[in-house]
Amino acid sequence: MKCKKCGSKAVINMRQHKLGLCCDHFLQWFTNQTQRFIKKYKMFEFQDRILLAVSGGKDSLALWDVIHRLGYKADGLYINLGINHDTSYSQRSMEKVKNFAHDQDLKLIIADIEEMEGASIPEAARFTLRGKDKPCSTCGITKRHVMNHIARQGEYDVLATGHNLDDEVAVLFGNTINWQMGYLLRQHPVLESSPKGFIRKVKPFFRFYERETAAYAFLRGIDYIHDECPFAVGAKTIYYKEMLNQMESKRPGLKLNFYLSFLRAKEEGYFAELRAMHAEDFNLCETCGQPTSAPKQCAYCRTWERTRIAKSAIK
Numbered sequence: 001m002k003c004k005k006c007g008s009k010a011v012i013n014m015r016q017h018k019l020g021l022c023c024d025h026f027l028q029w030f031t032n033q034t035q036r037f038i039k040k041y042k043m044f045e046f047q048d049r050i051l052l053a054v055s056g057g058k059d060s061l062a063l064w065d066v067i068h069r070l071g072y073k074a075d076g077l078y079i080n081l082g083i084n085h086d087t088s089y090s091q092r093s094m095e096k097v098k099n100f101a102h103d104q105d106l107k108l109i110i111a112d113i114e115e116m117e118g119a120s121i122p123e124a125a126r127f128t129l130r131g132k133d134k135p136c137s138t139c140g141i142t143k144r145h146v147m148n149h150i151a152r153q154g155e156y157d158v159l160a161t162g163h164n165l166d167d168e169v170a171v172l173f174g175n176t177i178n179w180q181m182g183y184l185l186r187q188h189p190v191l192e193s194s195p196k197g198f199i200r201k202v203k204p205f206f207r208f209y210e211r212e213t214a215a216y217a218f219l220r221g222i223d224y225i226h227d228e229c230p231f232a233v234g235a236k237t238i239y240y241k242e243m244l245n246q247m248e249s250k251r252p253g254l255k256l257n258f259y260l261s262f263l264r265a266k267e268e269g270y271f272a273e274l275r276a277m278h279a280e281d282f283n284l285c286e287t288c289g290q291p292t293s294a295p296k297q298c299a300y301c302r303t304w305e306r307t308r309i310a311k312s313a314i315k
């Protein structure tokens with residue numbers, strides 16, 4: 001396969017675009033496309049202060065690399081979840097992020113959950129769920145809360161995450177087969193801020209396939225953590241991704257088309273009535289002041305309060 005731009009050997013063939021490119025032209029294409037998506041979906045401007053959630057994986061570090069090269073101002077936020085039981089996952093991913101920030105001279109904020117709340121994510125899940133489940137729901141609640149809190153506290157204009165198209169399509173697929181209307185309404189690469197205090201959120205990589213962000217990270221020589229979180233094993237989204245990839249192999253472009261058609265349907269107003277039916281009314285948490293759909297205390301404060309009580313009871 002030859003590069004469509006210069007005729008030299010292609011390093012990647014993107015079948016959904018019928019486009020093969022060499023290393024230099026792929027890096028150029030990937031960077032230009034990122035800029036195009038940021039503009040097209042009005043994600044942020046050069047003067048905006050961006051907080052970028054970085055996990056140490058390929059997507060978030062590739063995103064930090066690209067938007068920095070494009071000239072945007074983005075500080076990184078790493079949330080240390082304390083998932084270290086057998087593979088030192090958090091420790092190793094934090095090292096990758098720290099090294100990247102140091103080498104590129106970028107500002108990194110580290111939020112250490114154990115320092116903030118007195119327990120790691122797996123501990124909190126054990127105390128509150130009594131070991132019946134994985135810590136993913138505790139982890140999700142915590143990450144969303146901490147990202148929003150730090151973005152607001154630091155007066156950032158926007159919070160960016162490195163979700164790629166495979167992530168978004170797997171979530172869309174799960175939400176569709178379960179008809180999760182509330183989630184379908186909220187799924188979008190740009191979520192506006194809310195008057196009650198949700199920061200604006202954007203996903204500049206949402207149109208890239210995972211193999212493209214991986215190729216970018218590899219070709220740029222970015223040192224990222226290759227392992228998934230140990231709790232991701234058996235996750236439904238991984239199963240959906242495998243199925244979607246099987247369909248994509250027979251029908252190149254299926255994943256992209258599925259997601260873009262969903263966005264188009266939203267733009268054309270197909271969800272408007274549902275939006276009115278599912279309009280959520282937010283309150284402010286009496287403990288932390290962040291927006292919540294709960295009447296008094298948000299899920300984050302309830303989770304960590306229960307954790308502290310349970311932990312002190314066994315001391």
Ligand code: SF4
Pocket residue numbers: 135136137139140229230231232
């Ligand atoms: S897989 Fe790991 S990082 Fe992801 S939500 Fe679950 S515990 Fe958190």
Ligand SMILES: [Zn+2]
Pocket residue numbers: 003004005006007008021022023024025
């Ligand atoms: Zn080329």
Ligand SMILES: [Zn+2]
Pocket residue numbers: 285286287288289290297298299300301302
């Ligand atoms: Zn709260």
